[in-house]
Amino acid sequence: MLPLLHVHHIAIICRDYAVSKRFYTEVLGLEIIREAYRAERDSWKLDLALQGHYIIELFSFPAPPPRASRPEAAGLRHLAFAVADLDATVRELTTHGVASEPIRVDEFTGRRFTFIADPDGLPLEFYEG
Known part of the structure; x- marks a missing residue:
């Protein structure tokens, strides 16, 4: 290893x-x-x-050439950031004009998360907890 x-x-x-x-x-x-x-x-x-x-x-x-991201292209799927308060994170993103997807719950951990896109469409996840 x-x-x-x-x-x-x-x-x-x-x-x-x-x-x-x-x-x-x-x-x-x-x-x-x-x-x-x-x-x-x-x-x-x-x-x-x-x-x-x-x-x-x-x-x-x-x-730079465009990189396919969605739907579920092979390669790096997304970059995820841990946050303590997902609701506060979404509110702060909104103040900057950044829209997020609806908040979902991870079926395995029970934790909440959402996605946004960076200026080039790279999916960024915010994962609570």
């Missing part, structure tokens, strides 16, 4: 860097660790943290 410690980070490629940067920092509240422009690739790289823990690399590239 491999001696894995934890997930180090998740890489996301966005179409509109300014829009996605605003979404991940101002709407979701992730903290900027560092931001760099890589001229040779015409690419921005933004390292983001959640409560001080490095979690997301946000990249921009010129004209």
Whole structure:
């Protein structure tokens, strides 16, 4: 068995860097660790943290191809964030103009969850508890 410690980070490629940067920092509240422009690739790289823990690399590239997400395309299904109060999370998202799916209950755990889409349509889940 491999001696894995934890997930180090998740890489996301966005179409509109300014829009996605605003979404991940101002709407979701992730903290900027560092931001760099890589001229040779015409690419921005933004390292983001959640409560001080490095979690997301946000990249921009010129004209990235679209990635199928729904219905249930093969590959990464979604990114999930744990929240203490799902109702408060949905209210806060609404104040930023972000619509969520109806709240559902996980049939196995009894916990509540909902989904939103990031600016590029990547499904993001908020899971209570």
